[in-house]
Amino acid sequence: xxxxxxxxxxxxxxxxxxATLCDLQKGAVYFIPKPLADLFLxxxxxxxxxxxxxxxxxxxxxxxxxxxxxxxxxxGFYTNQxxxxxxxxxxxxxxxxxxxxxxxLDTATGRLDYFTESFVEQLSKLCCNFVQLRFFGIPPIEHxxxxxxxxxxxxxxxxxxxxxxxxxxxxxxxxxxxxNDYKKISSLVCWGAPSTCVVxxxxxxxxxxLYTSEQINAxxxxxxxxxxxxxxxxxxxxxxxxxxxxxxxxxxIDIQGDVKNCPSMKESYGNIGDTTLxxxxxxxxxxxxxxxxxxxxxxxxxxxxxxxxxxxRAYLEDPGDVYSKPLKxxxxxxxxxxxxxxxxxxxxxxxxxxxxxxxxx
Amino acid sequence: xxxxxxxxxxxxxxxxxxWLYYFGMEQVKRVNGTNPINAKALRINNHTQHSNLFxxxxxxxxxxxxxxxxxxxxxxxxxxxLGYSGFVTYFEKEYDHLTKGISQVFKQYRNINSFEDxxxxxxxxxxxxxxxxxLIPDTLVTADVKAIKAFSAIYPRIITKAIGHNxxxxxxxxxxxxxxxxxxxxxDQDKINALPEENNFLPAVFQExxxxxxxxxxxxxxxxxxxxxxxxxxxxxxxxxxxxxxTETPNRCVPYQLPEDIEKKLGRFMQHIAMNSGSIDMxxxxxxxxxxxxxxxxxxxxxxxxxxxxxxxxxxxxxxLHDS
Numbered sequence: 066x067x068x069x070x071x072x073x074x075x076x077x078x079x080x081x082x083x084a085t086l087c088d089l090q091k092g093a094v095y096f097i098p099k100p101l102a103d104l105f106l107x108x109x110x111x112x113x114x115x116x117x118x119x120x121x122x123x124x125x126x127x128x129x130x131x132x133x134x135x136x137x138x139x140x141g142f143y144t145n146q147x148x149x150x151x152x153x154x155x156x157x158x159x160x161x162x163x164x165x166x167x168x169x170l171d172t173a174t175g176r177l178d179y180f181t182e183s184f185v186e187q188l189s190k191l192c193c194n195f196v197q198l199r200f201f202g203i204p205p206i207e208h209x210x211x212x213x214x215x216x217x218x219x220x221x222x223x224x225x226x227x228x229x230x231x232x233x234x235x236x237x238x239x240x241x242x243x244x245n246d247y248k249k250i251s252s253l254v255c256w257g258a259p260s261t262c263v264v265x266x267x268x269x270x271x272x273x274x275l276y277t278s279e280q281i282n283a284x285x286x287x288x289x290x291x292x293x294x295x296x297x298x299x300x301x302x303x304x305x306x307x308x309x310x311x312x313x314x315x316x317x318i319d320i321q322g323d324v325k326n327c328p329s330m331k332e333s334y335g336n337i338g339d340t341t342l343x344x345x346x347x348x349x350x351x352x353x354x355x356x357x358x359x360x361x362x363x364x365x366x367x368x369x370x371x372x373x374x375x376x377x378r379a380y381l382e383d384p385g386d387v388y389s390k391p392l393k394x395x396x397x398x399x400x401x402x403x404x405x406x407x408x409x410x411x412x413x414x415x416x417x418x419x420x421x422x423x424x425x426x
Numbered sequence: 427x428x429x430x431x432x433x434x435x436x437x438x439x440x441x442x443x444x445w446l447y448y449f450g451m452e453q454v455k456r457v458n459g460t461n462p463i464n465a466k467a468l469r470i471n472n473h474t475q476h477s478n479l480f481x482x483x484x485x486x487x488x489x490x491x492x493x494x495x496x497x498x499x500x501x502x503x504x505x506x507x508l509g510y511s512g513f514v515t516y517f518e519k520e521y522d523h524l525t526k527g528i529s530q531v532f533k534q535y536r537n538i539n540s541f542e543d544x545x546x547x548x549x550x551x552x553x554x555x556x557x558x559x560x561l562i563p564d565t566l567v568t569a570d571v572k573a574i575k576a577f578s579a580i581y582p583r584i585i586t587k588a589i590g591h592n593x594x595x596x597x598x599x600x601x602x603x604x605x606x607x608x609x610x611x612x613x614d615q616d617k618i619n620a621l622p623e624e625n626n627f628l629p630a631v632f633q634e635x636x637x638x639x640x641x642x643x644x645x646x647x648x649x650x651x652x653x654x655x656x657x658x659x660x661x662x663x664x665x666x667x668x669x670x671x672x673t674e675t676p677n678r679c680v681p682y683q684l685p686e687d688i689e690k691k692l693g694r695f696m697q698h699i700a701m702n703s704g705s706i707d708m709x710x711x712x713x714x715x716x717x718x719x720x721x722x723x724x725x726x727x728x729x730x731x732x733x734x735x736x737x738x739x740x741x742x743x744x745x746x747l748h749d750s
Binding site: 072073074090091139142148151152153155156157158160162163164192194220251299303352 | 441444445447448655657660676678679680681682683684685714731732733734735736737739742
């Protein structure tokens with residue numbers, strides 16, 4: 066047993082100052098100190114003989130203890146070179162059969178009148194099975210139920226809904242009824258509620274009813290990078306290796322009805338009133354951010370969280386540089402510390418540029 | 427036209443359909459085993475074999491066929507069921523024969539599995555596996571207590587399992603039934619010792635208990651092999667049979683590269699039993715030997731593709747599209 070081998074769905078991601086070990090099967094992230102991360106061969110295995118030979122006295126014990134704890138936590142196992150051959154690295158392809166993976170629809174009024182049978186047919190042609198509806202105004206009950214009925218009868222697999230909390234719906238048990246009646250709702254988030262809580266616990270990522278006291282009343286709320294948004298799984302990991310981890314295969318329609326890659330971005334590719342989704346996607350520039358990976362973004366490329374993290378190209382630290390770090394990320398991978406992005410002196414240029422001076426939260 | 431025979435809510439079928447739509451294929455007919463075959467016709471003559479089993483699909487328009495899971499429903503009328511229950515078995519046998527016949531007809535198309543594969547015999551499969559030089563566990567099939575006792579004396583531990591069917595739906599009365607799972611279990615020595623020798627029971631399978639380094643789940647598909655190692659020994663609940671899932675602490679499941687000679691032998695095995703696709707279970711012993719256990723024509727696939735990021739569903743779709 067002269068090698069320590071990581072299970073291949075536990076992947077090592079090296080940052081400037083330390084590495085993470087991302088358990089893509091069980092969804093957990095562990096930290097690995099740099100001296101140990103540097104010893105990995107092909108990011109998979111540590112030659113224990115070499116570790117003992119090349120490392121200074123006390124360090125050997127320290128590193129061996131960490132490796133022991135990794136074995137104990139079932140992140141890897143002791144093996145020999147012969148057996149290592151039997152455990153190939155994980156396939157790095159992003160396997161996701163969709164021309165558009167997610168569609169975000171924003172409305173200021175509470176109405177999405179273009180959401181008709183023919184609109185659903187457009188989504189179906191694009192193999193778009195995940196939809197997010199963001200209501201910045203209260204949707205009339207009849208109108209939303211009409212949309213939910215269309216979704217029920219379609220190929221759409223899940224819909225996430227954000228809407229303003231209001232007393233009438235609360236006392237009428239409307240929210241709970243929707244969750245019960247429409248099984249394709251993954252989560253219904255009511256913002257501006259008296260308190261933040263999980264009202265109804267779903268199962269298998271479906272059927273959640275959540276209240277938040279936050280005000281999610283405009284698209285400018287998007288783009289926040291936070292540990293709570295990390296998702297540690299094979300789909301996120303492989304997508305971030307190959308594509309942009311926010312904008313790839315996304316489409317959205319903003320409150321004006323403008324078809325965009327992202328509702329927070331300026332570039333519009335036509336209005337839903339006179340443009341089909343396929344036409345918009347086909348226009349030059351629509352996909353321009355899709356291939357910007359974390360490994361190309363400055364600072365992010367040195368960050369140990371880059372393959373469990375999301376991205377943002379709408380709000381950048383340096384608005385003039387398309388490869389700039391997301392504005393709303395306060396993490397510094399060189400010192401491994403989180404800071405509040407909105408008050409950070411280096412962020413003020415970007416904050417002024419996007420008119421984000423008065424965050425509403 | 428691609429014809430898929432499956433069950434409602436069968437998630438692998440859903441995933442393959444997503445890929446088919448992604449590749450632009452819309453001519454797909456999915457049958458969920460709920461269509462009664464009473465009203466269907468199968469015509470066999472010198473010119474053409476024709477079946478209207480899939481409604482609007484003319485046989486000649488079918489380009490590929492995938493048997494994923496499930497039965498074709500047969501409707502036995504209430505008067506027969508209630509008044510002549512003794513005939514029900516006969517009706518079911520006739521339906522079974524028809525289903526198999528239809529399955530054979532569909533084998534003329536480019537196909538993945540057929541309904542007949544579900545009848546694959548675990549005992550003959552073990553013999554075929556041994557015939558192509560795959561290692562198999564020492565296996566005894568009997569109801570003879572003396573033979574069991576003699577067998578158990580050779581090995582530190584033995585296991586027992588059903589010969590062919592590991593699920594029983596037992597009718598209690600007209601309105602109720604219970605489902606019984608007959609899982610693989612260790613047959614404890616003291617229980618074996620306590621067996622009265624004149625006992626009369628159903629023959630079952632007895633096998634030497636194999637110490638495992640890890641277990642393998644292998645998806646064989648028209649010559650392609652996707653293997654996964656399951657570290658079931660880290661977890662007490664899954665030590666004997668990894669299928670007894672532990673959702674709290676799922677077994678570590680990772681891609682595995684079979685030795686070339688084992689892969690070749692598995693290919694020969696599948697050719698011998700004439701099954702073009704199936705999920706094979708193997709064990710790797712502490713000394714590194716690969717031992718064949720069984721093949722399941724309708725095994726779980728998502729488990730492999732999700733943990734190993736294998737493009738299985740995409741490759742199935744491409745095969746059905748004549749693109750591989």
